[in-house]
Amino acid sequence: MGCPEKALQLYLVAAHLTPHDGALWKRLGLLSKNHNSIHQAIYCFSKAIRCDNNDVDAIWDRSILYSEIGEFKKAIDGFKGLLEKIPYDMNVLREVTRIQVQMNEIPQAIELFLDAYSYYRNRPLPEDPEAEGSFGYSEINIMAELYMLAGDYNNAIDFIKQGVRWLQGRENETWWDYINDDREYEEEENLDRRDHASILAAARLRGASSTGGSNATLPIELRVKLGQCRILTDRLEEGKLHFAYLESYDVEQYVDLYYEVAETYTDKGLFEDALSIYEIIVENESTDKPLAWMRMGMCHRELGNLESVAEYFAAVVKELPDNLDIKMALAETYEDLDEKEKALEIVNEVLEARKRKLAQAAAESQLESSSSTSNQLNISSLHNLSAGTLQNESSLIQTVSEESKANAFARAEEERKQKIAEKEKETKIQFHRLDLLYDRSKLGDCESAKEFLETARNVVIDWKNNRAFYPQRDRMLPFKGWDRRRSWRKQVYFEEFENSNDSDDAYLDEQATTMAKRLQWRIGELEDEIRKKITEFNGITFEKWFDFFIKYIVTATKNNCEQEAFDLLKLACRANVFFHNIHYTTVLKLLSLAWGLHTRNFLVVCENARWLCNHEPFNSNLYNLYGAGMSSGSNALSCFAAANSQKYFLRQVKLMDTGFYQTPIIKNNSSNSDKSESEIKQKPVMKKAKVPEKPNAALLSLYGHILACARSYVGAIGYYSRAYSVKPKDPLISLSMGLAYMHRSMQRISDNRHLQIMQAFTFLYNYYELKERNQEAEYNLGRAFHELGLYHLAVPHYERCLKLPSLQQVFREQHEKGKSSENLSEECPVEDDDDPTSLRRDAAYNLSMIYVGNGSPGLAAVLLRQYCTI
Secondary structure, X not given: OOOHHHHHHHHHHHHHHOOXXXXXXXXXXXXXXXXXXXXXXXXXXHHHHHHOOOOHXXXXXXXXXXXXXXXXXXXXXXXXXXXXXXXXXXXXXXXHHHHHHHOOOHHHHHHHHXXXXXXXXXXXXXXXOOOOOOOOHHHHHHHHHHHHHOOOHHHHHHHHHHHHHHHOOOOOOHHHHHOOOOHHHOOHHHHHHOOOHHHHHHHHHOOOOOOOOOOOOOOHHHHHHHHHHHHHOOOHHHHHHHHHHHOOOOOOOOHHHHHHHHHHHHHOOOHHHHHHHHHHHHHOHHHOOHHHHHHHHHHHHHHOOHHHHHHHHHHHHHHOOOOHHHHHHHHHHHHHOOOHHHHHHHHHHHHHHHHHHHHHHHHHHHHHHHHHHHHHHOOOOHHHHHHHHHHHHHHHHHHHHHHHHHHHHHHHHHHHHHHHHHHHHHHHHHHHHHHHHHHHHHOOOHHHHHHHHHHHHHHHHHHHOOXXXXXXXOXXXXXXXXXXXXXXXXXXXXXXXXXXXXXXXXXXXXXXXXXXXXXXXXXXXXXXXXXXXXXXXXXXXXXXXHHHHHHHHHHHHHOOOHHHHHHHHHHHHHOHHHHOOHHHHHHHHHHHHHHHHHHOOHHHXXXXXXXXXXXXXXXXXXXXXXXXXXOOOHHHHHHHOOHHHHHHHHHHHHHHHHOEEEEEEEEEEOOOOOOOOOEEEEEEEEEEOOOOOOOOHHHHHHHHHHHXXXXXXXXXXXXXHHHHHHOOOOHHHHHHHHHHHHHHHOOOOOOOHHHHHHHHHHHHHHHHHHOOOOHHHHHHHHHHHHHHOOHHHHHHHHHHHHHOOOHHHHHHHHHHHOOOHHHOOOOOOOOOOOOOOOOHHHHHHHHHHHHHHOOOHHHHHHHHHHHOOO
16 A cells, blocks of 8 residues: 555554564564664564574674674674574674774674684685685685784784685695795796795705695685785785786776775885876776875875866866865865966865755754654654654754854854964963073073073974874975864765765855955955964964074973983974975985984984985085094994995985986876876986086085995995096095095905005105195005005104194184194194094004004103193
8 A cells, every 4th residue: 555654653552562473573663674674673573582682683683783883792692692503604704803893892793703703713624715604715814814904914904814725625735934025926927036046945944855745725815915014014025026916907897906906005104106106996887986196196195297187076076066075175286386376266266165064954953853743743652752752852953053053153253363362362471480490591591502402392392283284194284373273184085975975064164254354364355363373373473483492492402301302303303394484394304313312323424414415415524524524433434334324325426417307207198088097107317406517525425435435445445536637636535546546455355455555655755735735644654654664664654743734723713813723833832632633642542552662661651741641
């Protein structure tokens, strides 16, 4: 008769008249479920279970319904009751695992599956690994996902390998566990790694004489999981080998696997690899959908290709015009591209759509309220009367809520503005106090310095907690204000945004309104409110905040709070408001370098000096700064000649020689088809760099120093020679050449020591003349003869070194008397103890060692008493 609701009511009456008829209660439960009366269905299934405690179908259906309404504890209790009746049934275990994942009980789910795996492993192998209710490939896939959710990728890899080996009857091939790659599952065309000596060695270690057999097969789902784990454990090449197999499978059938691979690349920051996967997806007509375009746009945003981002987002908006999140994403992209008119137009569309949606929601709410009231009058059953009353009350509450939403939001906004004003006033007072304390601390007042640090720690908390300065994604985008922004990126990236419901309405309204004001101000149409959000924080300009950070860092370093100063340096460097200002960034890098020198943290010195060299390449002063920053000590030497530094400066040398460097460039090749997106290809392109007209001697000699520190003297001599051809009058290059030849002659593989020593002293004497035979030159030449054991030639140079003035004394006397260094060759008194340029003590000590070795301890004692006694 077409009245299913009345039939359901009559069945309910009949069931109450025969309360012990379990079959009727179960039928009524199924009907209630089909009519979406979930709670009534649970009630009916509970009645059926009371009639028959062993009715596994009723227990299953009720547990499923419990999980659908979020009653996870009751659902798990029901499924555990089923496991007591049908132990280790994988259908039940899968449902329990799904619920535990929703409850974030991953370790419990892993333990449950491991128990089932142990049970099935001790039973005969199933004839069909995909048979329902048994432990097969699907269960291995679920177990791998659980391990991956727990972040235990190595255990996921081991379980996949061992589980598949067990299902394939190869459980005795345990030697594969000793192979640190996945060659076990390579296909026939990739057999180049299979019979490697390491496999045979591992086999013998486990008591086998040969690996035997042929390559093992691996379902594509498990192969993708194995590749994901390899990528996430930084085994990129191994992971990509697995992903390559996926390309031979149909995209339409395995599109979910393609998306998983792309997301794995994205999680590891491999956006170009992710784009290559998305390109395969969009090449197929059935999978060429807005979700793929959106994610391609996200990848291009991370790569900084904003034009491509705008193309893809525009295509998504054209396909899904009612999705406001995507429109806001496109508006922000246009703003970043400085196309503010387009951005403002889209934001206004979003605001208009929000107004229409609110008006429609209010009308529907009133309609539902009146409909609910009329339905209430037509229902005679007490149960249905109560339900109608509740529904009516719910509709009324919803109506009141909709009507008061605007007023409540306005009040909240007013309160927020008052709090901001109070915070600004408090911050300005604190900054004034900081200025006074800093001026006193510069005069040596320790108490003022301590008070400054205490106050600064409290002030910096607000800055640190402002998420607008430290976005988790899109760090390369400039700062656009500190208003609250919705996390649309996360929503559109991880959800099927075709079904987006715009649940965060209040924040969407605020973001759209604020963005519209900001755009209007930037094109000359608005007030000062937005200017403050872009140029100030807590009423203080960003310039003053930057000065505050500098003062804080310097004061903390001087007062033995070096780690606090370094943490603050990193905090300032990461802030996008400073990161995109080259002046601020350069000052912070120089300050970091100074901090590293003060604390003798040469890793920090190396990192920041290299950044400066990269920022302004082929600047001789910066290359000299790199060398001067790490001039002494074993720690400085290890950083100075580290492998990554050697590779970096070699790239600089190659760039200087060729004038070109290779970089991947995204090219948009627009077609004449009706498609809104362009064909995107990535090709390595050689870009021309700005290089000096002649080779940079500082760079060549610096790279020579690095090679010499690594005892690669032949290579060092080559680069020193190139530097010498550019600057033959540079004494340091001649000294370095001479030392490189001398150390080369002392190596075992030297072919002609005497010739190399002659070449060494040729450059050393050239250095000697270029330095005008000053104290430094006398000492270095004497030290060279001393190294070779030619004491009779070393002694005269050491003696002259004792008589000549130090570099500091020469400068002081030139300043005082106006005399040139040629007239200061007569003996002068011993320098003060605080003269860092004096080499007298070093020369006296070396000379005393020669005297002692040649049987003149008295002369040695005289020298030590005169020059080396404190």
